[in-house]
Amino acid sequence: MERHIIHCDLDTFFVSVERLLNSELVGKPVLIGGSSDRGVVASCSYEARRFGVHSAMPMKLALRLCPEAVIVRGDHDRYAKYSGTVTEIIEESTPVVEKASIDEHYLDISGMDKYFGCWKWARELRQRIMKETGLPLSFGLSANKTVSKIATGEAKPCGEWLVEGGTEKPFLAPLSIRKIPMVGEKSYVLLRNMGIHRIHTLQAMEPFTMRRVLGENGVTIWRKANGLDDSPVVPFREQKSMSKETTFQQDTIDVGMLRRILISMVDALAFDLRTDQKLTGCITLKIRYSNFDTHTQQVRIPYTNSDRAITDKVMELFGKLYSRRMLIRLVGVKFSNLIHGAYQVDLFNDTQEEINLMQAMDRIRLRYGEQYIGRGIYLPEGDCDGQAKGGHHAAQPA
Numbered sequence: 001m002e003r004h005i006i007h008c009d010l011d012t013f014f015v016s017v018e019r020l021l022n023s024e025l026v027g028k029p030v031l032i033g034g035s036s037d038r039g040v041v042a043s044c045s046y047e048a049r050r051f052g053v054h055s056a057m058p059m060k061l062a063l064r065l066c067p068e069a070v071i072v073r074g075d076h077d078r079y080a081k082y083s084g085t086v087t088e089i090i091e092e093s094t095p096v097v098e099k100a101s102i103d104e105h106y107l108d109i110s111g112m113d114k115y116f117g118c119w120k121w122a123r124e125l126r127q128r129i130m131k132e133t134g135l136p137l138s139f140g141l142s143a144n145k146t147v148s149k150i151a152t153g154e155a156k157p158c159g160e161w162l163v164e165g166g167t168e169k170p171f172l173a174p175l176s177i178r179k180i181p182m183v184g185e186k187s188y189v190l191l192r193n194m195g196i197h198r199i200h201t202l203q204a205m206e207p208f209t210m211r212r213v214l215g216e217n218g219v220t221i222w223r224k225a226n227g228l229d230d231s232p233v234v235p236f237r238e239q240k241s242m243s244k245e246t247t248f249q250q251d252t253i254d255v256g257m258l259r260r261i262l263i264s265m266v267d268a269l270a271f272d273l274r275t276d277q278k279l280t281g282c283i284t285l286k287i288r289y290s291n292f293d294t295h296t297q298q299v300r301i302p303y304t305n306s307d308r309a310i311t312d313k314v315m316e317l318f319g320k321l322y323s324r325r326m327l328i329r330l331v332g333v334k335f336s337n338l339i340h341g342a343y344q345v346d347l348f349n350d351t352q353e354e355i356n357l358m359q360a361m362d363r364i365r366l367r368y369g370e371q372y373i374g375r376g377i378y379l380p381e382g383d384c385d386g387q388a389k390g391g392h393h394a395a396q397p398a
């Protein structure tokens with residue numbers, strides 16, 4: 001059966017939300033993110049992009065490029081709320097929806113063409129979302145996720161793009177290889193050094209050549225370059241949770257040790273999130289006392305896969321939950337509400353150094369295994385007030 005897949009993406013989502021609340025920001029270069037010395041740009045308006053600013057850039061550099069920019073600190077909870085409203089509107093009318101990130105969805109509307117035209121249906125949905133939320137949105141429609149995502153990119157800002165079945169290759173041919181999702185900085189440089197700039201060059205290559213140069217990844221890139229992608233749209237709710245538990249050989253009230261164990265569980269789980277390209281939106285802490293009384297506490301958080309953001313939350317939960325000074329038998333951490341997504345939305349509180357550190361630690365874990373690296377934490381002697389923060393994130397190879 002022919003598939004019909006929509007990819008839709010809210011245009012400069014954080015900026016658009018801020019503009020809804022403050023119309024003075026309309027038409028101005030706007031930077032969202034921390035304004036501290038080491039802050040990072042989480043999102044920026046098209047007016048700022050014209051100056052060469054892009055997200056994940058150090059705020060300092062962005063301001064040097066565009067001194068007249070307005071900085072807005074941003075508010076995750078607010079964005080999560082607007083994102084949820086958009087998801088609700090989409091889910092009301094769409095059979096299969098995958099929330100790919102805070103501002104992106106994939107919709108599988110295969111079969112709808114019998115009753116409505118898919119293109120007409122998609123355009124009407126887009127109008128409805130924009131009318132009900134006030135947020136600009138772009139979408140691409142094609143037979144698969146990759147082509148639709150690239151089509152959304154071509155449709156932006158605030159546009160629509162249809163790639164008819166059978167025209168995928170000519171649509172992709174003139175575009176830069178950069179436009180293929182998955183072509184990261186490393187692959188990009190490698191391909192550029194081979195003299196490859198446009199997708200049509202990749203289309204003309206043999207897949208085994210790509211395998212020789214980039215391994216299995218190369219074959220996937222080749223397939224995408226040729227408009228081939230049979231990956232399904234995975235509904236939000238089917239995605240599972242991930243968790244870890246530690247049962248102590250001897251029940252304990254050693255708060256310092258409990259915290260260290262929680263941190264190492266968070267590190268391991270967050271690493272799994274990042275390697276699976278997932279984000280969590282909900283964290284649960286579980287404590288079982290020596291008398292088998294079990295207590296859990298759950299908190300919704302802005303989607304993230306950052307060690308630090310999650311550790312801070314887990315420590316907060318631990319402070320709330322562990323008030324009984326009783327011997328503990330087991331602690332557990334669970335991440336649920338998982339969505340697909342790369343590290344993207346948690347830049348407000350992060351500095352460039354922290355992001356670099358997290359990436360460097362992941363490279364070590366991938367190469368040597370998780371057991372060789374963890375964060376060093378400082379805990380005052382005899383600390384048991386449940387207030388200490390989750391660490392001073394120095395890498396500490398064992």
Ligand SMILES: [Mg+2]
Nearest residue numbers: 009010012103
């Ligand atoms: Mg977006």
